[in-house]
Amino acid sequence: MIKEFGLEKIDESLLNRIKEYTKDLHPMLTRKIFFAHRDLKWLFDEYDKGNKFFIYTGCGPSGPIHIGHILVWYFTKWLQDKFDVDVYFQFTDDEKFMYKNLSYDEIQKWLNENLLDVIAVGFNPKRTHFIIDTKHAGLLYPKAIKVAKKITFSTIKSSFGFNDSTNIGSIFFTSMQTVPSFLPSVLKKKNIPCLIPHAVDQDPHFRLTRDILPKLGYYKPASIQCSFLPPLTGNEGKMSSSEAVKGILTTDTPQEIKKKINKYAFSGGQATLEEHRKKGGNPDVDVPFQYLKFLFEESDEKLNQLEQDYKSGKLLTGELKKYAIEKITEFMLEHQKRRESAKQKIPDFLLKC
């Protein structure tokens, strides 16, 4: 994937450099959940010169938020705290309306739900600026047309799988997605480096962004990519929020989490207790283990212990699931507590324009 997309691996020397700024390393870095990047070294060189970057990430509101979404956001919050930088957070409600078979009102309903989850992550309201495409269109559209003028249909049709039956809004949309990567530079009237943390499937959008920005006089944005969180059923690929049963949602009750893990989570354990004790389990394909590794087990020591015990057959599938349910539930109850009080905070987060 690194070769195919032209990414660079995050190696030990880069991890060490990050550690110089952050003192400790986030588990998603040491565990290689965030495994690749573009131009991070350049970004830090600029940072050293006093040219602080900002972070751009986002959310396409078309359904409930699952743990695949929030893992990027929790990592983004960590970056914000460690580097003390602004986060521009884009809600692409226009994109989801035009791409999906959902009404405008349904998308707005999901937008209002998703806003709460982003706030619940704990971003710094003084340094975090929400951009909602339909609400900030007055700010975005005049800049998006400058992007659009530089992109032909033939440039994007293969990247996004478009053809003549694609609606003209979906065709235009990538222009709107490009704007936040240079908007702070416009607003502050100086060229500010941009860092985009994202799951690796979003890469086509941001490769295009990197092509366009220099043509408009801005830096190419740097980026940092994470792998997909496996779906509950353990198949390869991305967890889809439209197939709720496959994923754990931020609004799930403890009972739902327990049921989903126990009933659906793919296990790397053996078919019988005897066989498991003898051969051991495979943590690499075991979904409860992977969830602990991606997001819910902060202690490396504990994670290593679980891995060894599972491999050796000492830890049973049921025991591993039970532990994962506890950790996920604990995490979600905290998230949900912050989510409860998020509604009144929305105005503090909206980008002023």
Place this chain on the structure above:
Amino acid sequence: MIKEFGLEKIDESLLNRIKEYTKDLHPMLTRKIFFAHRDLKWLFDEYDKGNKFFIYTGCGPSGPIHIGHILVWYFTKWLQDKFDVDVYFQFTDDEKFMYKNLSYDEIQKWLNENLLDVIAVGFNPKRTHFIIDTKHAGLLYPKAIKVAKKITFSTIKSSFGFNDSTNIGSIFFTSMQTVPSFLPSVLKKKNIPCLIPHAVDQDPHFRLTRDILPKLGYYKPASIQCSFLPPLTGNEGKMSSSEAVKGILTTDTPQEIKKKINKYAFSGGQATLEEHRKKGGNPDVDVPFQYLKFLFEESDEKLNQLEQDYKSGKLLTGELKKYAIEKITEFMLEHQKRRESAKQKIPDFLLKC
């Protein structure tokens, strides 16, 4: 053209119906400059029921305003006054930026110039609402995406001559052009009929608008179409503002008007004085005569006299040109006087949102 575009001719019975509302008929109607329509009868039926229409027209700011532009606007003002209706006037600065090889700043310069000409026409500031696409994008874009979702690339590529090399902003733009035709219905929360006066070359945009609006729950807009004003050189086709020498501009001095008519205006007269006296001239191809007929000679009696005298050879080319120069100059000096004081009036005309 009527057959090809599926338009209806404005016949005597329709002219009589218009006269019932307006008391007199505008010369552009009696002279068949505005010669075709769609759904005017339906529009008047709704008007009779108390469901007053609004007018939507516009300007694409990419150069100076010539007399081909203002003839539509002066007719529109007449309609506004006679029917006492709102005019929504769209400035498609986004379109011109994306279609033309001009910078954003150049387009904004032309926008600011063109605004003055529209105000100089004399629209009622209480009933006229300017929509500037880049400035009102916050209002337009969330509605444009509802249009865009219903239009595929294949639907519009032939209408607009698009191909894979077309930029994605131009592809999207027709969605923005569609919004003003239902915006008042959105703002006033009821379905209001729309009338679009336009030169016949804009028809593809508005045919599309007619297809889309019922899908969004609004009436198909009615329309009224005028012919092209011939260019100075008398060739068939539309006068282009980028070829200034071919057209008379609203900012031309009396000297420039005189020079343009005397030097460039195609004459329907004969090659020699003797021949002209004998055979007479042809007013149908004579540009000064056509300009008088389209816009500058308000008296039908005077126009008929000129036509007869020119045909008979009594009126010479030089004499006809001299008269046209006088009439055009007189008209333009008045227009320019109103244009002078227009700048301070811009805020009164901008749609509040």
